[in-house]
Amino acid sequence: MPLPDAPAALAATAGHPSTDDGPGGGPVRSVIVGTGGIAGAHAGAVLAQGGATRLVAVVDLDRPKAEEFARAWDVPVVATDLADVLGRHQVDVVHVCTPPGTHAGLATQALAAGAHVLLEKPPALSLAEVDQVLHAQDAARGTGPGGRDPQVAVVFQHRFGAGAGRLRSLLDAGVLGRCLVARCDTQWFRPPGYFDVPWRGRWEVEGGGPTMGHGIHQFDLLLAVLGPWEEVAAMAARQDRPTDTEDVSMAVLRTEGGALVSVVNSVVSPRESSELRFDTEHATVELRHLYGYTEDSWTFTPAPGHEHLLARWQDPAATWPESGHTAQVARLVAAVRDGGDLPVPLAEARDTLELVAATYASAFTGRRVRRGDIGPGHPFYDRMDGTGAPWPPVKAPGAARSGQGVGA
CATH class of the missing domain: 3.30.360.10 (Dihydrodipicolinate Reductase; domain 2)
Incomplete structure (x- = not known):
């Protein structure tokens, strides 16, 4: 049976206390964007927090893939567009688990909605893109629930091992x-x-x-x-x-x-x-x-x-804990709940x-x-290749954008 899509499911739960309390009154509400291999590490880290945070939605361009992920991790809402989730539901943290080429756009979108962002490495394709996201973070100050400042953090989990x-x-x-x-x-x-x-x-x-x-x-x-x-x-x-x-x-x-x-x-x-x-x-x-x-x-x-x-x-x-996403997510959840700085800004x-x-x-x-x-x-x-790599490209032309969507 297909899982509910974002508009229907989020509209149905929009006023439900268990989904809308958030920090200070309930679990930190997390959304995972992208269901590739690393997304499982994020889902496991969320579940390992013992109820302090929970997954409220998963987003992927490939809906069947998103539904499979949602069933595996007991996520109530599936969407193919992050905007559907952000526009209809209060989200505290967006976990961006997509290819790097999508990171800056997705982070900017989440910040504009007042949500914190946890970016997988590398955080962006270039220093220029990082600076664009930092500017978006500055512009989003005070737009989160209770006037909080949305922040962007990066997954560098070995720091916490x-x-x-x-x-x-x-x-x-x-x-x-x-x-x-x-x-x-x-x-x-x-x-x-x-x-x-x-x-x-x-x-x-x-x-x-x-x-x-x-x-x-x-x-x-x-x-x-x-x-x-x-x-x-x-x-x-x-x-x-x-x-x-x-x-x-x-x-x-x-x-x-x-x-x-x-x-x-x-x-x-x-x-x-x-x-x-x-x-x-x-x-x-x-x-x-x-x-x-x-x-x-x-x-x-x-x-x-x-x-x-x-x-x-x-x-x-x-x-000291074992290195991994669980240790960093634990610190992130504590910061969100306490209103502190996210780890690895x-x-x-x-x-x-x-x-x-x-x-x-x-x-x-x-x-x-x-x-x-x-x-x-x-x-x-x-661009990281700047003046150009000193060897010719070998990848087939015309497929460069493949995998840049949130379903990769």
Whole structure:
């Protein structure tokens, strides 16, 4: 039996207390847009909050796909247009789980309706699009229920996992001394068939390759721990895969704190791994995992004469969740209910996206790029491929827009 569409179902529930109470009087009302693979992680994270938030609708251009998702996750309303949901129902948070090319438009639409937005990574195709959404966020101030300011947050869930906060606090307190050298490797494997999906591997749809869509989680965590980057020198190549973007990039960057960092982003590595290593004055701290980590994924090696620091790292009073969407959504729901700032605001995530743009700019021009160099008028401000990749496109013409709808 088909699930109810948005106009009928939302009209029927428009005055029902269980759907309209919202923060302060009921669960945070969440909507998922796009029912691709990552949407399940968002739905699971919502359900894991124990009733503090709930899914009130799912939106997808492919209605049968949306209905299947709704049945699987017990979502009462299905729509093919976000406007139907926003126009007929009070929504607190819109989870945008669509391809990156749709993010800016959907976020702007949700903000105009007074709703908060949680964007999957990458938050947009370019720095220009990020700034457009930030302007829309400013314009929407005071338009939410009770005069709240709608906010945009970005999914960088590794910031909320085991050990990340502890490492940052130990560095901030000076316990480990300065970070001198670091390494950030995302070496994954995507077979050639992965790029058979028409919209994959296109600059105009995905915004880039593993630098933009895969390694971004790891080096966002790196920056969350070490602070802002200062300058970068990079190389990129299409080594093997049938993609218009790179399938490998390598960069060396310097942070504002003076650490030198190497960064590898790859989708051609048969033995997959995600690794971070921080060599500080007094210890080496390492993280090894693939798509998510726990406490056991970390190792701590004190420098000679600093063995006492191991006890600080193993503090039994410190408890940290497993990395993943559930941990970040928990923080987001608490912020919505309390009227606080959403975790990983878009303005902060912009710094990570700027490193992506700078990596491409350095790789394609052969020059070092400093933080702040890429702004309006710069070729890499409007597109991540800027002046153009130094290899010809291989994706079939005419299918570039495939998958950009909310059903991808």
